[in-house]
Amino acid sequence: MINKSLKELAQALAAKQISSVELSTLFLDRIERLNPTLNAFVTVDREKSLAMARDADARIAAASGAKPAGPLTGIPIAQKDIFCAEGWTTTCGSKMLANFVSPYDATVIEKMHRDAGLVSLGKTNMDEFAMGSSNETSFFGPVRNPWDTSRVPGGSSGGSAAAVAARLAPAATGTDTGGSIRQPAALCNLTGLKPTYGVVSRYGMIAFASSLDQGGPMAASAEDCALLLNTMVGFDERDSTSLDRPVEDYVRGLEKPLNGLRIGLPKEFFGEGCDAEVMAAVRAAIAEYEKLGASTVEVSLPNSHLSVPAYYVIAPAEASSNLSRFDGVRYGYRAPDYGNLDDMYAKTRAQGFGAEVKRRILIGAYVLSHGYYDAYYLQAQRIRRLIANDFVEAFKSCDVIMGPTSPSTAFKLGEKAADPVQMYLSDIYTIAVNLAGLPGMSVPCGFVGGLPVGLQLIGNYFAEGQLLNVAHRYQQATDWHLRRPASAA
Amino acid sequence: MSLTLEQVKRIAHLARIEISDDEALTTQGHLNGIFQLIEQMQAVDTAGVEPMAHAQDVYQRLRDDAVTEADRRCAYQSVAPETEAGLYLVPKVIE
Numbered sequence: 186m187i188n189k190s191l192k193e194l195a196q197a198l199a200a201k202q203i204s205s206v207e208l209s210t211l212f213l214d215r216i217e218r219l220n221p222t223l224n225a226f227v228t229v230d231r232e233k234s235l236a237m238a239r240d241a242d243a244r245i246a247a248a249s250g251a252k253p254a255g256p257l258t259g260i261p262i263a264q265k266d267i268f269c270a271e272g273w274t275t276t277c278g279s280k281m282l283a284n285f286v287s288p289y290d291a292t293v294i295e296k297m298h299r300d301a302g303l304v305s306l307g308k309t310n311m312d313e314f315a316m317g318s319s320n321e322t323s324f325f326g327p328v329r330n331p332w333d334t335s336r337v338p339g340g341s342s343g344g345s346a347a348a349v350a351a352r353l354a355p356a357a358t359g360t361d362t363g364g365s366i367r368q369p370a371a372l373c374n375l376t377g378l379k380p381t382y383g384v385v386s387r388y389g390m391i392a393f394a395s396s397l398d399q400g401g402p403m404a405a406s407a408e409d410c411a412l413l414l415n416t417m418v419g420f421d422e423r424d425s426t427s428l429d430r431p432v433e434d435y436v437r438g439l440e441k442p443l444n445g446l447r448i449g450l451p452k453e454f455f456g457e458g459c460d461a462e463v464m465a466a467v468r469a470a471i472a473e474y475e476k477l478g479a480s481t482v483e484v485s486l487p488n489s490h491l492s493v494p495a496y497y498v499i500a501p502a503e504a505s506s507n508l509s510r511f512d513g514v515r516y517g518y519r520a521p522d523y524g525n526l527d528d529m530y531a532k533t534r535a536q537g538f539g540a541e542v543k544r545r546i547l548i549g550a551y552v553l554s555h556g557y558y559d560a561y562y563l564q565a566q567r568i569r570r571l572i573a574n575d576f577v578e579a580f581k582s583c584d585v586i587m588g589p590t591s592p593s594t595a596f597k598l599g600e601k602a603a604d605p606v607q608m609y610l611s612d613i614y615t616i617a618v619n620l621a622g623l624p625g626m627s628v629p630c631g632f633v634g635g636l637p638v639g640l641q642l643i644g645n646y647f648a649e650g651q652l653l654n655v656a657h658r659y660q661q662a663t664d665w666h667l668r669r670p671a672s673a674a
Numbered sequence: 675m676s677l678t679l680e681q682v683k684r685i686a687h688l689a690r691i692e693i694s695d696d697e698a699l700t701t702q703g704h705l706n707g708i709f710q711l712i713e714q715m716q717a718v719d720t721a722g723v724e725p726m727a728h729a730q731d732v733y734q735r736l737r738d739d740a741v742t743e744a745d746r747r748c749a750y751q752s753v754a755p756e757t758e759a760g761l762y763l764v765p766k767v768i769e
Contacts, residue, residue, distance in 0.1 A: 288749040382729035396728050425734060494714045505689060512690070514762050519755035526765045527690070535692035543691055544704055547682070550689040551705075564715050566725035571718075573726060606707050622729020 186211060187352040188669060191260055191409045194355060198245060198259045205238040205245070205259030209304050212261050216306065216353045219672055222334060225347040227266055227325045228274045229307035234261065237304040244302050257412060258302030263354035265345050266308035267315055268400070269389040270294045273305075277391045278313040278323040278341075281511050281518045281537035291389025292421045293358065293400055301416035306354050310344030313539045314508065315365055315393045317341050318611045321602050322541040329598070330373060331670040332636055336595040339369030345403050346373040352673035356404035356413055360390060362397045363496055364590075364615030367627035370403055371590035371639020374629045376656060376666060377403040378410045381647050382622035383428035386421035394503035395426070397496075397619040406666050407628070407656035411435040414649065430647070438650045439657040444478035446655065449583030451486045454614055459592045466631030466638040467589045470659070474587075477658055484579040484586065488571045492617035493609055495572065498552050498565035499620070504542075505549025511537060544605060573621040580645045585655055589614055590627040590639035614641055624649045628656045629665040637668075676706045 186194075186203070197203050213231050220226050241259035248254035269275045269287035271294075276282045290299070297303045312322040320328040320343030328343040330336040331351035338347040342359030346369035349357050359366040361379035370377030378401045385400040392398060402413035414435045421427040448471065455464070471481060513519035513533030520532035538546070552561035579586060592613060601608045618625040623643055630640035640659075644652040660666050682702045686693040693701065747760060756763040 285753060288746065288753060383732075422735075422737070426728070426730065426732065428730065428732070488718075491715060491718065494712045497708060497712055498715070509690075513755055514764055515750075516753040517755075523765065526767055528692075529765055530690040531687075531692040534690055538691070544701065544708070546689050546691065547685050547701065547705060548708060550685045551677070551681075554685065554688065560716070561712065563725050564718075564720060566727055567720035567723040568715055568718060570723050570726035571720070573729075604707070605704055606711050609708075609711065620729075 187215065187673065189355070190406060191257060191355060191404070191412045194260050195256055199254070205241040205261070205304055206235055208259065209234055209238040209261040209306065212306055212354055219351055219353055223329050223331060223347050223351055223353070224326050225309055225328050225344045225351070225353060226263065226307045227276060227278070227310045227344065230273070233272070234304055234306055237298065241302045241304055255301045257416060259304065260355060261304040261306045262297070262413070263306050263309045263345055263348045263357040264294065265342050265358050265360060266311055267360050267391045268294050268358065269391070270305065270308070273308060275308065275391070276325070277315070278311040278325065279538065279542070280324040283324065283518065285517055289389060292386035292423065293390065293417055296419065297358075297416050303416065309342070309348050309357060312341035312343065313542050314391065314504070315341040315360060315362055316504070316541050316545055318364065318368055318608050319596070319601065320344065321598065322539055324539060327598055330595045331672055332373065333595065336597055336636070337372070339372035339591070339595065341365040342403060343369050346370060346375055349373070349375055349403055349405065350670060350673070352669065356402065356409050358400060358417070359403045360398060360400045361619065362393050362500060363619050364612040366401050366403055367590050367615050367625055367639065367641060368612060370627040372595040372637065374637035374666070374668060375403050375405065376407050376410050376626065376628055377401065378414060378626045378649065378652065379618065379624060380414065380418070380649050381624045383426050384647070384649065385417050386419070386424040386427050388421055388423040392507040394500040395507060396503060397500060399619075406660055407653045408436070408439060411439060411653045411657070433650055435650050435653055438654045441654050442478060443474065443655065443658050446474070446479035446585065447583040448474060448479050448481045449484035449579050449586040450481055451484050451489065451579065451586060451588060453486050453489045454588030458613065459589050460594070460633070462633040463589055463591075463593060463638050466633060467640055470630035470640045471587060473659065473662060477662060482583050484583055486572070486575040486579060486617065488568065488575050489617050491568050492572055492620055493613055495565040495568040496616045496620060497548065497609060498561050499569065501545040501549035502553050502562055503549070505546045505553065508542070508546055513537075541605070569620045572617050576621045576623060585648070585652065586643040588641050590641040594633050594636035594638060618643055622646070624652055626652050626656055628659060629668070631665055632668070677702060677709065
């Protein structure tokens, strides 16, 4: 049961072969048994989860031909702890919010649980305020990769990735500001999708860099991601950058044949800087696509090497502004001892934030300060335009862009923790996609030394449906996405 | 470019983050490493390129000037460190 797809679970629920309470209990028991090793969940509340499951069972029982239950009603999932959920502790991986019980629901939470009838198994661990690529910056300790517990699961959605990989949950949500869905998906053998910026509401999703943040699904397959994405998207007037556009059904186009698909291979993604065996797995995946009827064409993203530098100006600038709200006044941590108001702010923030978050706030404060704004912040925004234009040019000759998701497989815990720059470079292939606002995916495409490798797919604006189709057809022809770590076999 | 210890302390003050001398020194090393990476941008000629603040070319929506939210002050203040009579308590601001 634990390795069934969302479609199969939905069928089992509809046929009353299993109840949502039974299914949720199965996963809650796995969490209880395996989470002490993996540290994938930071909050589990069995009673709350089972109450949601009982509601879902009632909805399924009351369903009729004229009024069917939702396609995913009763299926349990894990929520990244960046999404505010009413009555649930919502920490964002930080001491600053360690005791914050959200008084309201994020739009994503409302849509998935209240509207679609999914059950929440709890909140997953993450890098503090989503700032990290290894899950080691969490106040609640690192998450371990189920494929090798001495290694990181990636980040920042590392708890969600480890939870789904070890089958502590059938699927999960993540958020992606510079690669935080795709990189952990690659390192844990999952399928993960970052939608086009503006497709999934950011309301109630704790802000890191508002012009880049985007929520999305993390699951075992493209089909599972499509089903989940259907429950997450939609215009939301409470998010000022939410896009008002017709709602799509992402499942409908999954089976479309790939004949004639033009795959763009950016020469910058196939040069130096990537582990040779990772690259071999990526090339083998592209050869498989050629067998499925696709053709390849070389494209160029000449400014892609500037994406990491530009990102580490723009994201910290936005973060320094967003995180100014954590001042010990309205919610969250307040230092126990302080003098005047200024001292209260400074001590609260010194004690409440971890080292990586402080570093990024300081970078942001600096690049936005008088005298440096033009040289750093505006220059980064101009380079962002050049990077986005590169993609516009590339998509003139191809339908989808492919390359590696991450330059290496999962690295050891502690291996990059002391050197921020080395850590930042693990997102070298994913960041440009966020700067441009495009949709991107990671799809399992092989193993190196027993560790998973991810193939990155990048689509044009609003091409989520096409990306899911391209990923799904590959998964019909290969079985990499079905491999499980020993703990879930 | 490299940041002086003085500058590190100055931006920590701007960001309202208390920083010890030891921390300032470690932070200086890290920040200078990061700025070395960022400096790659300076070699690029971006004359005439319009800065891109956002992924989508959209404008701020306007809405009717009407009350849309219910009063949830109690719920929102229940998560505050210190409140009294519906007010947030902070140290004295004006001496």
